[in-house]
Amino acid sequence: MTDISDIFVVGGGINGVGIARDAAGRGLKVTLAEKDDLAAHTSSASSKLIHGGLRYLEQYEFRLVRESLHEREVLLKTAPHLVHPRRFLLPHHSAMRPAWMLRLGLFLYDHIGGRRHLPPTRSINLRRDPGPLQNLFKKGFEYSDCWVDDARLVVTAAMDAAERGATILKGYEVMGADWADGLWQIEVKGPDGTMRHHQARALVNAGGPWVNIFRSRLAPQQHMRHKVRLVKGSHIVVPALYEGEEAYTLQNRDGRVVFAIPYLGRFTLIGTTDVAHMGDPADVKITEDETIYLCEVISAYFKKTVTPADVVWSFSGVRPLADDGAANVSKTTRDYVLDLDIEADAAPLLSVYGGKLTTFRRLAEEAMEKLQPVLGFEAGEWTAHAPLPGGDMPGHDFPAFLTAFKARHPWLPADMADRLAVAYGTRAETVIGAARNLTDLGRNLGDGLYEAEVDYLRTHEWATSAEDILWRRSKLGLFMAKAEQEAVAAYLAG
Numbered sequence: 022m023t024d025i026s027d028i029f030v031v032g033g034g035i036n037g038v039g040i041a042r043d044a045a046g047r048g049l050k051v052t053l054a055e056k057d058d059l060a061a062h063t064s065s066a067s068s069k070l071i072h073g074g075l076r077y078l079e080q081y082e083f084r085l086v087r088e089s090l091h092e093r094e095v096l097l098k099t100a101p102h103l104v105h106p107r108r109f110l111l112p113h114h115s116a117m118r119p120a121w122m123l124r125l126g127l128f129l130y131d132h133i134g135g136r137r138h139l140p141p142t143r144s145i146n147l148r149r150d151p152g153p154l155q156n157l158f159k160k161g162f163e164y165s166d167c168w169v170d171d172a173r174l175v176v177t178a179a180m181d182a183a184e185r186g187a188t189i190l191k192g193y194e195v196m197g198a199d200w201a202d203g204l205w206q207i208e209v210k211g212p213d214g215t216m217r218h219h220q221a222r223a224l225v226n227a228g229g230p231w232v233n234i235f236r237s238r239l240a241p242q243q244h245m246r247h248k249v250r251l252v253k254g255s256h257i258v259v260p261a262l263y264e265g266e267e268a269y270t271l272q273n274r275d276g277r278v279v280f281a282i283p284y285l286g287r288f289t290l291i292g293t294t295d296v297a298h299m300g301d302p303a304d305v306k307i308t309e310d311e312t313i314y315l316c317e318v319i320s321a322y323f324k325k326t327v328t329p330a331d332v333v334w335s336f337s338g339v340r341p342l343a344d345d346g347a348a349n350v351s352k353t354t355r356d357y358v359l360d361l362d363i364e365a366d367a368a369p370l371l372s373v374y375g376g377k378l379t380t381f382r383r384l385a386e387e388a389m390e391k392l393q394p395v396l397g398f399e400a401g402e403w404t405a406h407a408p409l410p411g412g413d414m415p416g417h418d419f420p421a422f423l424t425a426f427k428a429r430h431p432w433l434p435a436d437m438a439d440r441l442a443v444a445y446g447t448r449a450e451t452v453i454g455a456a457r458n459l460t461d462l463g464r465n466l467g468d469g470l471y472e473a474e475v476d477y478l479r480t481h482e483w484a485t486s487a488e489d490i491l492w493r494r495s496k497l498g499l500f501m502a503k504a505e506q507e508a509v510a511a512y513l514a515g
Contacts, residue, residue, distance in 0.1 A: 029221035037227035066338025090134020102446030230302030256292030411446025467505025
């Protein structure tokens with residue numbers, strides 16, 4: 022007899038795993054299916070920020086900014102290994118937004134979200150120290166936000182869901198679903214092509230860019246109440262433009278801002294673009310025009326000129342924004358919409374439109390609020406104070422944890438210890454197990470990736486390919502030669 026889930030989630034991006042985690046923590050029986058890898062698409066192609074969205078104040082999205090800033094505080098406490106404070110410098114450009122407007126926006130940014138753990142904004146005299154910026158910039162503002170490894174946040178939330186009882190089906194594609202006898206009847210194709218049948222009391226459509234494609238399969242005769250605006254965001258990575266950990270928020274004449282963010286110690290991450298995407302969401306890559314655009318914005322601010330020849334890596338993702346009719350794609354809301362369908366003779370269907378990495382936890386709470394009356398569960402909110410796996414460290418104090426971790430394992434090279442602590446938090450102890458030296462970790466497959474870590478990722482984090490490991494669960498692909506990447510693939514295959 023087929024097991025019946027309370028909730029079946031389609032989509033393994035940040036919203037899907039967030040909903041699965043919240044539901045499982047309330048004692049519900051949850052199944053999540055993702056046809057590719059967790060965070061394979063939009064959720065691994067962000068600017069790697071947990072932030073309020075400073076520029077959204079200009080669009081009067083005060084509720085979204087307030088909620089995002091509140092969530093920034095929550096994630097600093099519940100995922101201190103993954104979410105780290107970073108200072109941003111916003112130089113004043115005399116041909117763009119006036120200084121008083123920037124000052125006012127940053128005052129609101131400091132105060133509307135309940136900031137507790139981050140330092141406030143301060144004015145900077147760039148005449149005294151322009152740093153890597155061109156000398157024409159005389160004034161700037163320094164403010165706080167946070168950075169995160171987006172794909173690791175997704176995988177870690179999925180781990181929490183699984184540890185609370187959810188079933189995570191990676192590589193399983195939902196081929197169709199219909200309702201009968203008050204339940205969703207769901208057909209799922211596994212990685213080997215085998216078909217499986219699932220039943221669920223409620224279906225959550227967290228398909229991201231595919232949300233309406235999947236929705237139309239379920240009820241092609243019904244009118245879509247919400248439209249999706251697909252917007253491509255692209256980033257480039259270049260050798261480090263400057264020393265130090267400060268990031269830069271740069272205004273452009275088209276009204277957008279572009280970030281320049283220190284990345285993985287050796288690089289600068291630059292992005293993003295906003296370009297309407299009309300094709301298959303899975304077929305997305307940066308164009309020459311986007312690369313030139315990002316290089317030109319950076320070169321207009323920094324002493325060091327950036328050209329397309331400097332790009333060592335690029336990535337693009339399609340953001341499924343809830344279409345609010347804005348004429349300019351960059352002004353389309355980043356807020357989310359949760360659409361609950363309840364037909365008289367059908368099980369409920371909840372479709373997720375829009376959203377952003379920062380607000381995934383709150384979006385999941387709202388999803389549970391919508392489903393609670395129809396599913397009848399009693400358990401309430403719990404995620405605001407529950408650490409994600411690896412985040413259970415005293416006082417949410419990552420620097421203290423890192424110091425203690427290195428002291429316990431002095432045989433680990435410093436850069437490797439740093440990487441393991443950031444990626445896994447307290448779970449880094451599970452990664453290295455009983456090892457007392459590097460030899461105990463097995464063979465070094467390249468750039469400090471030992472067999473023991475690959476085994477951990479395969480056993481605990483659903484990693485099945487070299488791409489899963491080198492470009493999502495880590496970014497070690499940026500540092501490895503082709504032969505080393507092939508060695509990882511060969512080890513997995515063996």
